[in-house]
Amino acid sequence: MAALTIPAPSSPYARLLGVGAYRPERVVPNSELVEAIDSSDEWIQQRSGIVSRRFAGPDETVRSMSVAAAAQALEAAGVEAEQIDCVIVATVSHLMQLPAVATLVAHDLGTNKAAAFDISAACAGFCHGVTLASDMIRGGSAGHVLVIGVEKLTDLTSPTDRGTAFIFADGAGAVVVGPSDTPAIGPVVWGSDGEHYDYIRQNIDWGTVLRTAAETGEVPPMPHMTMEGSSVFRWAAFEMAKVAQQALDRAGITVDDLDVFIPHQANMRITDAMARTMKLPSSVRIARDIAEQGNTSAASIPLALERMIADGEARSGDTALLIAFGAGLAYAAQVVTVP
Numbered sequence: 496m497a498a499l500t501i502p503a504p505s506s507p508y509a510r511l512l513g514v515g516a517y518r519p520e521r522v523v524p525n526s527e528l529v530e531a532i533d534s535s536d537e538w539i540q541q542r543s544g545i546v547s548r549r550f551a552g553p554d555e556t557v558r559s560m561s562v563a564a565a566a567q568a569l570e571a572a573g574v575e576a577e578q579i580d581c582v583i584v585a586t587v588s589h590l591m592q593l594p595a596v597a598t599l600v601a602h603d604l605g606t607n608k609a610a611a612f613d614i615s616a617a618c619a620g621f622c623h624g625v626t627l628a629s630d631m632i633r634g635g636s637a638g639h640v641l642v643i644g645v646e647k648l649t650d651l652t653s654p655t656d657r658g659t660a661f662i663f664a665d666g667a668g669a670v671v672v673g674p675s676d677t678p679a680i681g682p683v684v685w686g687s688d689g690e691h692y693d694y695i696r697q698n699i700d701w702g703t704v705l706r707t708a709a710e711t712g713e714v715p716p717m718p719h720m721t722m723e724g725s726s727v728f729r730w731a732a733f734e735m736a737k738v739a740q741q742a743l744d745r746a747g748i749t750v751d752d753l754d755v756f757i758p759h760q761a762n763m764r765i766t767d768a769m770a771r772t773m774k775l776p777s778s779v780r781i782a783r784d785i786a787e788q789g790n791t792s793a794a795s796i797p798l799a800l801e802r803m804i805a806d807g808e809a810r811s812g813d814t815a816l817l818i819a820f821g822a823g824l825a826y827a828a829q830v831v832t833v834p
Contacts, residue, residue: 506632506633506638506674506675506676507633507675507676508633508674508675508676508677508678508679508680509628509629509632509633509672509673509674509675509679509680510672510673510674510675510677510679510680510831510832510834511625511670511671511672511679511680511831511832511833511834512571512572512573512574512639512670512671512672512673512834513567513568513569513570513571513572513573513574513670513671513834514567514568514571514668514669514670514797514800514801514804514834515563515564515565515566515567515568515569515570515571515668515669515670515797515801516564516567516666516667516668516669516797516798516801516802517560517561517563517564517567517666517667517668518549518666518788518798519549519550519551519552519555519560519665519666520549520552520555521549521550521551521552522547522548522549522787523547523548523549523550523664524536524546524547525539525540525545525546525547525661528654528660528661531654531655531660532654532655532656532657532660532661533657534657534661539661542724542762542764543661543662543762543763543764543785543790544762544763544764544766544783544785544786545661545662545763545785545786545789545790546786546787547786547787547789548663548664548787548788548789549664549665549666549788549789549791550649550664550665551647551649551665551666555647555665556647557586557588557589557596557645557646557647557667558589558596558599558600558603560645560647560665560666560667561584561596561600561643561645561667561669562600562603562604563667564643564645564667564668564669564797565582565600565604565641565643565669566604567669567801568641568669568670568671569604569641569671571671571834572671572673572834574639574671574673576604576605576606576607577605577606577607578638578639579601579604579606579609579639579640579641579671580609580610580631580636580637580638580639580640581609581610581611581628581631581636581637581640581641582597582598582600582601582604582606582609582610582611582612582640582641582643583597583611583612583613583614583624583627583628583640583641583642583643584596584597584600584611584612584613584614584624584643584645585613585614585615585616585620585621585623585624585642585643585644585645585793586613586615586620586644586645586646586792586793587615587617587620587646587651587792587793587822588645588646588647588648588650588651588792589613590650595611595612595613596613596645597611597612597613597643598611598612600643604641606641609641610637614627616793616821616823616825616827617695617792617793617821617822617823617825618759618761618790618792618793618795618819618820618821618822618825619685619759619793619819619820619821619823619825619826619827620644620792620793620819620825621642621644621668621793621794621795621796621797621819622683622685622796622817622818622819622827622828622829623685623825623827624642624643624644625642625670625672625680625817625829625831626680626683626685626827626829627640627642628640628642628672629672629680632672632673632674638673638674639671639672639673639674640671640672640673641669641670641671641672642669642670642671642672642797643667643668643669643797644667644668644669644791644792644793644794644795644796644797644798645666645667645668645793645794646663646664646665646666646667646791646792646793646794647665648663648664648665648720648790648791648792649663649664649665650717651663651697651717651718651719651720652719652720653716653719653720656719656720656721658721658722658723658724659719659720659721659722662722662762662789662790663720663789663790663791663792664788664789664790664791665791666788666791666794666798667794667797667798668794668795668796668797668798668799668800668801669797670797670800670834679831679832680829680830680831680832681742681745681746681829681830681831682742682745682746682829683742683827683828683829684738684741684742684745684827684828684829685825685826685827685828686738686825686826687823687824687825687826688730688823688824689823689824691726691730691824692822692823692824693723694722694723694726694727694730694822694824695720695721695722695723695727695821695822695823695824696720696721696822697718697719697720697721698718698719698720698721699718700718701718704717704718727761728762728764728765728768730824731761731762731765731769731820732764732765732768732769732772733768733772735758735765735769735818735820735826735828736768736769736772736773738818738820738826738828739758739769739773739816739818739828740773741828742816742818742828742829742830743816743830746829746830748814748830750773750774750775750776750779751776752814753775753776753779753814753815753816754778754779754780754809754810754813754814754815754833755779755780755781755782755803755808755809755813755814755815755816755833756770756775756779756780756781756782756815756816757781757782757796757799757800757803757809757815757816757817757818758781758782758796758817758818758819759795759796759818759819759820759821760782760783760784760785760788760789760790760791760795760796760798760799761785761790761795761820761821762785762790763783763785763786766781766782766783766785769818780803780808780809782799782800782802782803782808784798784799784802784803785799788802792821795819796817796819800815800817800833804833809833810833811833811834812832812833813832813833814830814831814832814833815830815831815832815833816828816829816830817829817830817831
């Protein structure tokens with residue numbers, strides 16, 4: 496029996512090479528939402544820290560937003576589309592079961608038939624994608640990987656649901672992951688707690704929707720997300736601080752070595768609670784993109800990273816901690832070097 500020949504990995508390490516973002520044109524202040532949910536601007540800001548958010552229009556799709564963010568990331572990385580060996584799209588709001596939107600994005604970008612697939616890990620999806628990309632590069636199965644987090648959550652949000660209507664929004668962020676001679680993406684700490692799947696979930700499955708329509712002859716309402724906000728807050732604010740510490744430990748650093756903290760932009764109060772529990776030094780700059788972007792699930796971390804770079808709060812070479820958590824209760828955290 497012949498032995499397999501396995502080539503050596505092309506690179507011992509991986510890093511983020513460039514970041515891109517797409518924010519929909521429409522800015523929606525709290526004042527536009529309060530009547531439908533019997534609320535107020537003050538209440539929304541106190542509960543979430545959100546002042547405004549971005550809603551996509553009919554022509555701004557999961558596909559088009561992904562392509563726009565990816566093009567920026569490629570330009571920032573100085574990498575041509577033809578150099579991309581794999582495209583990973585993290586999303587829960589691509590409403591077509593197949594094909595994977597990643598295959599369409601790869602084609603639109605002109606990647607020369609890159610491998611392409613979607614992953615569904617909700618708000619943790621982008622960090623899952625970065626982990627997969629890093630492993631591909633270090634394992635030798637890819638030279639450059641494009642990771643996109645994208646959501647059009649307005650398609651899955653009820654405008655009258657008081658627990659979610661003011662939180663979720665739309666947008667896309669992307670990174671190019673490529674080879675590195677030095678460690679620049681730390682070991683991941685990830686997992687899930689499916690026992691509490693009902694904390695964040697879709698209210699009804701598509702099969703039930705279609706059967707109801709067939710049996711009654713009526714078009715039922717679109718499925719939408721529901722969330723037990725208080726339960727999510729208690730779980731994320733404290734359990735995720737533990738995961739964050741594990742990611743620091745696995746990377747061999749302490750909070751004093753951090754320059755930037757980029758948590759999933761779920762809720763400003765969760766971010767503040769995590770920072771207190773972790774005892775982050777005042778010198779650590781914290782992403783607060785949620786104030787003007789809302790919660791964009793899988794897109795929130797790359798959008799927040801791009802904003803911090805654009806504003807000069809995150810500089811090339813800085814050490815950043817990423818942590819994401821959401822439906823399923825899926826989570827992931829890793830330390831990275833800012834490109």
